[in-house]
Amino acid sequence: MGALARLRSLCRNLVLRDRVERDLDDELAAVFVALEEEHRRAGLTADEARRAAAIELGRPAAIKTQVRDARAGAAIETLWHDVRFGVRLLRRTPPFTAAAVLSVALGVGATIALFGLLDAVRLRPLPVPRAGELAEIRLDGPRCCRHTGRNRQVSLPLWQEIERQQQAFSSMFAFADTRVNLAPQGEVRYVEALYVSGSFFQVLGVRALVGRTIEPSDDRPGCDSWPAVISHALWQREFGGRPDILGQTLAIRNGHHPIAGVLPPDFFGVEVGRRADVAMPLCASGYNRRDHWWLAAMGRLKPGWTAAAADAHLSALGPALLNATVPPTYTAEMAREFPTLRFSVHAAPNGVSPLREEYGDALWLLAGIAAVVLLTACANVGSLSLVRAAARQPELALRSALGATKLRIFRQLAIEGVLVTLAGAAAGLALARAAGGGILRALSTPSDPIVLDLRLDWRIAAITAGIVGATTIAFAILPLLRARASQPSIGVRVTAGRRTMVVREILVALQVATSVVLVAAALLFASTFRNLATMDVGFAWDRMLVANVFFPAEPAPAARAAMQREVARAMADVPGIERVAHATTPPFGGSTWSTIVSMPSPAGEVEAEIVRNQVSPGYFAVVNMPLIAGRDFDARDTPSTPLVAVVNERFARTFFGGQSPIGRRYTEGKQQFEIVGLVRDSKQYTLREDFRPITYTASSQAGDPPLTMRFVLRTRAAGAVATAGVRDAILGAAPGAGIRFATGRDLLTDAMLRERLLAGLAGFFGIVALALAVVGVYGVVAYAAATRRREIGIRRALGARAADVLKAVLGRIGLVAAAGMAIGLAITLSISAGVTSLLYGVEPHDPHVLAAVAGTIFLAGLAASVFPARRALHTDPVTALKEE
Amino acid sequence: MPRDRATLLQGTLDLLILKALSAGELHGLGVSRRIAQITDGTFTVQPGSLFPALHRLEEAGWLSSAWQASENNRRAKYYALTKAGRKQLGEERAEWNRIAIAIAKALEA
Numbered sequence: 001m002g003a004l005a006r007l008r009s010l011c012r013n014l015v016l017r018d019r020v021e022r023d024l025d026d027e028l029a030a031v032f033v034a035l036e037e038e039h040r041r042a043g044l045t046a047d048e049a050r051r052a053a054a055i056e057l058g059r060p061a062a063i064k065t066q067v068r069d070a071r072a073g074a075a076i077e078t079l080w081h082d083v084r085f086g087v088r089l090l091r092r093t094p095p096f097t098a099a100a101v102l103s104v105a106l107g108v109g110a111t112i113a114l115f116g117l118l119d120a121v122r123l124r125p126l127p128v129p130r131a132g133e134l135a136e137i138r139l140d141g142p143r144c145c146r147h148t149g150r151n152r153q154v155s156l157p158l159w160q161e162i163e164r165q166q167q168a169f170s171s172m173f174a175f176a177d178t179r180v181n182l183a184p185q186g187e188v189r190y191v192e193a194l195y196v197s198g199s200f201f202q203v204l205g206v207r208a209l210v211g212r213t214i215e216p217s218d219d220r221p222g223c224d225s226w227p228a229v230i231s232h233a234l235w236q237r238e239f240g241g242r243p244d245i246l247g248q249t250l251a252i253r254n255g256h257h258p259i260a261g262v263l264p265p266d267f268f269g270v271e272v273g274r275r276a277d278v279a280m281p282l283c284a285s286g287y288n289r290r291d292h293w294w295l296a297a298m299g300r301l302k303p304g305w306t307a308a309a310a311d312a313h314l315s316a317l318g319p320a321l322l323n324a325t326v327p328p329t330y331t332a333e334m335a336r337e338f339p340t341l342r343f344s345v346h347a348a349p350n351g352v353s354p355l356r357e358e359y360g361d362a363l364w365l366l367a368g369i370a371a372v373v374l375l376t377a378c379a380n381v382g383s384l385s386l387v388r389a390a391a392r393q394p395e396l397a398l399r400s401a402l403g404a405t406k407l408r409i410f411r412q413l414a415i416e417g418v419l420v421t422l423a424g425a426a427a428g429l430a431l432a433r434a435a436g437g438g439i440l441r442a443l444s445t446p447s448d449p450i451v452l453d454l455r456l457d458w459r460i461a462a463i464t465a466g467i468v469g470a471t472t473i474a475f476a477i478l479p480l481l482r483a484r485a486s487q488p489s490i491g492v493r494v495t496a497g498r499r500t501m502v503v504r505e506i507l508v509a510l511q512v513a514t515s516v517v518l519v520a521a522a523l524l525f526a527s528t529f530r531n532l533a534t535m536d537v538g539f540a541w542d543r544m545l546v547a548n549v550f551f552p553a554e555p556a557p558a559a560r561a562a563m564q565r566e567v568a569r570a571m572a573d574v575p576g577i578e579r580v581a582h583a584t585t586p587p588f589g590g591s592t593w594s595t596i597v598s599m600p601s602p603a604g605e606v607e608a609e610i611v612r613n614q615v616s617p618g619y620f621a622v623v624n625m626p627l628i629a630g631r632d633f634d635a636r637d638t639p640s641t642p643l644v645a646v647v648n649e650r651f652a653r654t655f656f657g658g659q660s661p662i663g664r665r666y667t668e669g670k671q672q673f674e675i676v677g678l679v680r681d682s683k684q685y686t687l688r689e690d691f692r693p694i695t696y697t698a699s700s701q702a703g704d705p706p707l708t709m710r711f712v713l714r715t716r717a718a719g720a721v722a723t724a725g726v727r728d729a730i731l732g733a734a735p736g737a738g739i740r741f742a743t744g745r746d747l748l749t750d751a752m753l754r755e756r757l758l759a760g761l762a763g764f765f766g767i768v769a770l771a772l773a774v775v776g777v778y779g780v781v782a783y784a785a786a787t788r789r790r791e792i793g794i795r796r797a798l799g800a801r802a803a804d805v806l807k808a809v810l811g812r813i814g815l816v817a818a819a820g821m822a823i824g825l826a827i828t829l830s831i832s833a834g835v836t837s838l839l840y841g842v843e844p845h846d847p848h849v850l851a852a853v854a855g856t857i858f859l860a861g862l863a864a865s866v867f868p869a870r871r872a873l874h875t876d877p878v879t880a881l882k883e884e
Numbered sequence: 885m886p887r888d889r890a891t892l893l894q895g896t897l898d899l900l901i902l903k904a905l906s907a908g909e910l911h912g913l914g915v916s917r918r919i920a921q922i923t924d925g926t927f928t929v930q931p932g933s934l935f936p937a938l939h940r941l942e943e944a945g946w947l948s949s950a951w952q953a954s955e956n957n958r959r960a961k962y963y964a965l966t967k968a969g970r971k972q973l974g975e976e977r978a979e980w981n982r983i984a985i986a987i988a989k990a991l992e993a
Contacts, residue, residue, distance in 0.1 A: 024939075026951075027935075027961045028935070030911070030954075030960045030961065031911075031913050033958060034911070034913050034960065037956065037958075056931070058932050062932060063931055063932050063935050066932060066936040067935050067939045070939050070940040071939055071940070071943055
């Protein structure tokens, strides 16, 4: 079939439904008359002839149904035909198709990936029955008398007291996250693990896939043999999914423990972002003291109880529970304050998640950015469609001249829109998968792995594709309005409809506005990242290596101390290592040690919570923290000499008004320390924190050597460090020890994960938005220049100056871009208040940032306009005039 | 009158309609009569099969139709082969011959 015949067949298909029906009625009536006449001529009477004709023709209604069915079948065929035709047309214009599909893919991919993350982290309920009943209990109040940390709220005796006394929950459970080392010795291989109360799995309603879960009978006080339950992932990974898994044991915590069961694949625990691979009963930990703060408590609310009601109930019950469990180690003052802590209950249908607290705002923001990218992509597809439509005006006019109705052309154009959407959405889905996984990998660190189930949410995908599809189709058919406006005539003219031109200008303004917002976001987050990355943290991280060494429990404390000294000496001999020291909490190691100190002051006795760190002599030199006054710890400081401390500048300024702290004393509990040195301020836990008062005490004056030592090494050169030599040195001195390394750079990188993610993604989206806007501006300028070639040619021929011509071509687009920029800046300023907590050292209304944004957009717009404008300028008047 | 003495093979009706129209345009009833004539009455196509087939072929672009005055001055809808229809007839004829020879060979073997 030739193209013309195909067109005609398509046109014929457009005959309206009632016309088809009427035509068919007429045809059958005519056949009836013809039959009747035939029979009459054969000699039948009029009556007989009519009856014979009726019999021969059969029931007209049945025939009509069959004809309609035949036509419907043909309609599906023509639809398929339109699809193939559309594909061919799209393939004939690769630049348009690629740009449109890429725009859709970016918009759809970004939206699905980020809303998918948001859903996984914030919105999705735990995969357990009736997750809506779950609530967690927290303990709030002054930090006088307890340690706080991730999911660490209550002690074991307090938890038992809560469980016994409370009325609001039908059932409760407690758990604590931990990790276990699966490597027999050398560098440790951690997997995430959970200590769980015997009720944990029953209350959650999780059944084992193989064997059984941890049961109440497993969790007896003082148990020394206990079973472990492993995740489906660990079963597959470590045991190759072997069917006799229940006969195996797990070598953890200095013992071999039978594997009692395997958990179902979708169960990850109750903490979103983590997947526990091993579950053990609470008694396996040995933490049963009243001052061991390590458990998180959750439960199912009784029917009719809300979290608020449970909150009121527990806070009323609180003092009694706390009074019953005051740790005997507490001073009288702490014991007095302890019962003033307050319980609170929070609904937890999505489980608990520090990840959510840390990244929740950032994820909302990124999802917002993704939505803006989607908007830009829609605007881009719309504006591309209009360019294409202008080029197709002759074809559409020809079709309409050949009798194609609006409906018919509408269908063809809509199908092309759907094809672009489908191709873009498919690419977007692939992109979303890769991006989601990539973001997770970027956020995960060896010490803090993040595991999220990023399954595709079809609702999000459908809504996203729907938005893009609707836009694409809307703009695909917009040319139809023009097709009607310009009636087909013999000389098919290319006309620049004023209306579509305005629509295109609005789209370009929109694109400029969104790219202003996204470029501003990119610059703000890039500045934040740079500010944090280049800030003075108070110590030299670039040549720092931290080695966490886990000593075997075997040698007695005295022998262990000798072993630890030997390890330190061996490490110092490794080539490339300059100095070795150790500290209980090296900076950015993920934990701090807070303590309450008191000291005399002019206003009487002051008490304050400060950060404490216990370090070995030489630590300050290793981390390059200059000693300002006094001395470092040395051989004089032993367990039998008076306790000494080194404090930082903030400590001195806060408590001694900036006077020299040397020789002054403070008390911590029952111990008194004399301050012998003053060091520079440094950050200890996060980059964003202000310098805090810190006191350093001497490890040489502490009691038994700990099982875990954190050695801090100063390397000769910055950058990559060969840890193999250090590991061999450690194992040589302490066979069977577990080791974990982290360089200073690793620690800092971990501390800036969120900033890195925000800067990276915002930067990427900023570039994408800018590219889309450039395409949009280019399209409009090129189009305006092309449609005005004749006019420009004439004006040039009549002696117009180049500047005037440029003004004609660029004047309007300049206005459009300026309007878009103003809108974008207004939006940026109005939404930026919500993101200040994510920024550091830069304000959203920072004039430098705003000027840089405006400059970037201006340059991009200029670049996009230069080529089409130049072409317009160099138009040869004669050619331009001859063309028409 | 022998009715449907031979069951039409799938697709054969289209071939017969295209062949019937190859000599010139006919109205619906004319197509039916012409088929009866060229098959010596072996096939009589009932209107219930004929009209859906005509419309389907028209949709496929192989037939065109127009209202004209009939031989005895009545209005009737006439069908004619399009260029594509003529090409289709050629293809279907070749296909049919191939099958017929194959079947005949198979039966003689």
